Amino acid sequence: MLFNSLHFLLFLPIVVGLYYLLPQKFRWILIFIASCYFYMVFVPKYILILFLIIVIDYFAALTIEKVNGRLKLFYLIASLTANIGLLAFFKYFNFLNENITTLFSLFGKDIHPINLSVILPIGLSFHTFQSMSYTIEVFKGRQKAERHLGYFANYVLFFPQMVAGPIERYETLGTGLKTEHKPIYQNFADGFRLILFGLFIKMAVADNIAPYVNQIYAEPLKYNSLRILSGMFLFSFQIYADFFGYSTIALGSARLLGINIMDNFKTPYLSKSVSEFWSRWHISLSTWFRDYLYIPLGGNRVKLPRWSLNILIVFLISGLWHGASWTFVAWGALHGLMLLLERFFSKLFNFGIKEGWTLINVLLVLKTFIITSFIWVFFRAESFEKVKEIFTALLTNNQAVEKINVVIPLVFVAVMIFFDILLYNSRFDKKLATFKTPYRWAFYTVILFCLMALSGTQKFTFIYFQF
């Protein structure tokens, strides 16, 4: 089910209403049924994959807790292999085949492996990572294994964040699901604010930018350099508004049920460096990689060459996590490379970033935005051929005559920048709570009008659903 659908806007109040009417001991059943229904609206049969993940990790965690020594590690590896195996089967099988075929063809061998003709189960990368974090935490002894299969199932299935995160830890979401929540006014107020804002960001901002980006990326060679540049920058805002919008609605929906989930974004385009960008963009994934890959690899406590390698490994895998394509790997690699360069230059010039909005910091923000926008090209383009077309058009197409009016999306970009500045180091619901009542209602009114009257009219699913 899409958040930006009438279906969801009817589904959510029903679930919230029933949730508070039911006694606590039955609520998990409601959340379970609602989450299954939410997921089955996409492709019903894929719920079985989720059930499989739930069963594997539920029993794996219980066993890990019971046993010691090598056996403990064995069960963890078995659980991780099962999770990654499922992900690999559905997401990377054909990719692997393509690469093996190419590799063989380099040696003059023509092979035809069988390709899978299945649609990638929606949000599979998110479920598996969330579930894996649980078994790892149990293995490390930081989390007690959940005895109640229903609660654990809800941790994996929880509908507000099941298909595109945030990737939650059991400690927070699991506890939230088990705690009895009363219908508190503040939760409703915050929840509605966040949902309103999230829908606005997705439907009015992202969906009004999307058609222009799609047009430019469809045939980049038809457009001149300036328009290609605007297309690149517009995509930066499209994907931000799209994913930030989704995460905000997820946050708001969970809040209506009294459950807190983590912030996935903190005004990432106001970052002064690429490393700061990664502490503000898709935070739940960044922290996942930090905790379960970067730190086990040695983190910061290793020598520079090893640290550089660690960074590259993390970002290459992060790129691959996003999609089974070399363009995603390149996207991750470039981010890793930028981090290494940043560290190199800051050491070379002994350059430290200071707080506050000085001219230097504004320039650094612009620099970071331009770098990330250029790297987004690899994320958005479906092939290296397209990447080449984009950069060829950017560098040489000064005479192209095809026109595209980017005024409307630029207006929405301006709106997005306004909100980023307003919400710097804050969140919409918290910020709005500091406004006096008339100003707050004025804000609601404007946002509501923009949402209802100016939202895009084409169907664009959330970009991150494909992962």
Add this chain to the structure above:
Amino acid sequence: MLILILIGLNFIYDATLYKKDLYEKCEQVVEIRKKQDSTDIFYFAESSNFNTRESDSIQYMISEMTGMFFPSLKLTSINKPATHAGIYKVWLKNISLKRKKPKAIVVTLNMRSFDAAWIHSNLETQLQESMVLTQPYPNLVNRFLLSLQAFDNKTEEQRTKEMLDDWETVKLVFPFDFKYKTVRDWDVSYGQYGWDMPDSPEKNKILLTCHYIKAYAFNLNENNPRVKDFDEIAEWCNKNNINLYLNLLAENIEYADSLVGKELVFLMRQNRDYLIKRYNKNNCVVVDNLELINGSEFTDQTWTTEHYGYKGRMIIAKNLANSLKNQFSKEYIKAY
């Protein structure tokens, strides 16, 4: 408080953006509202009305030719390609009867619009989208529903599946023995199923034959969604005492017979008779053009359409004018 705000916002939207949005999504409704005060007869049509042959010496639309028989009446045509009764009924409801009631309404009755391929056509999504802003809710709510894609917004795959299901499961009924029980069976008997087929010397002929089967092999009954739509149109006109003319378009019976055979022609005639029997009552007249046009007068010779050369358009316009003459005998002149 929220309700007050929504009422205010709806007022602002009506006054500012609504007209622009409506024009973008459904310019036909804007046209109806704009022209209804000066209109005596509305002519609602799909592409049959305006599609002409480039080589035609006369390029007039069917509606324009019909209008020539009634020079003192204002006949306004509202056209949209691939449209059908489900859309016409929405157009009708946008005629404000408080302002001025049209004297008559002509609606094209396209035989193919009842078939599974048209009912489950991929164009349907866009047609349904175009209707959202005309729903009987506040305009701001309609605009929001449009953004939420709250209309019959099935994917291409879903629609194709429904079409294939219909072809496979809906039984064809004949009063005589006929070996093919479904569209699929009939289609497969020509060595093809679906829209594509491998190359062969006979490919084009087989493709066309199969198009005829898919387009016309069905038995009309009250469960057909288009029949339900026409029922609503007839009922609306009857209730509002407006004369309705259902202009049953000509089909290429000649090719249907030579390519497929008498069984298909039987179904076409049977369906025509069903429509006449169902709608030729009260203030509704079915104008039967089904067999009026020769095969060569159809502009598309490799596809099933209701696009005619100028002679064909003239014949249909004249036949329609003859029916309208009963109501507008004083205004009628012999145009040709």
